[in-house]
Amino acid sequence: MGILFYEKPCEFGLIRLDKIGQRTGLAAHTKNTLTSLALLERELNRIQHQGWATDAEEAELGVRCVAAPVRDDTGHLVAALSISSPADRMKGTWGPLIKESAERVSHAIGYRQDGARIGA
Numbered sequence: 001m002g003i004l005f006y007e008k009p010c011e012f013g014l015i016r017l018d019k020i021g022q023r024t025g026l027a028a029h030t031k032n033t034l035t036s037l038a039l040l041e042r043e044l045n046r047i048q049h050q051g052w053a054t055d056a057e058e059a060e061l062g063v064r065c066v067a068a069p070v071r072d073d074t075g076h077l078v079a080a081l082s083i084s085s086p087a088d089r090m091k092g093t094w095g096p097l098i099k100e101s102a103e104r105v106s107h108a109i110g111y112r113q114d115g116a117r118i119g120a
Helices: 011-024 037-050 094-108
Strands: 053-056 063-071 077-086
Touching (some): 011 037, 077 094
Antiparallel strands (some): 063 077
């Protein structure tokens, strides 16, 4: 199970998305799997806007997860913080909480949203 994050919506990101689609074929793993580039692009834009991603039983029925990006002092994506759970136990409030936690980890390793760097 994996959740894909991309840096910023841009032409380069869409080119990479096309290549991912070509390489993987966007094969369905469950009835909820996103199998078109248009749906995947829409989902990635939603993720970019809200700051966290969810897996709505797209990889395995009965399992959901939520994840948020962790960034380093240069603003680069270096990790993600995620939680998986049985689908019926996932709470809608977990997205904002995982985002807040990932932001705390990012802050602890030097990320500043305003672009300021620790020690600079």
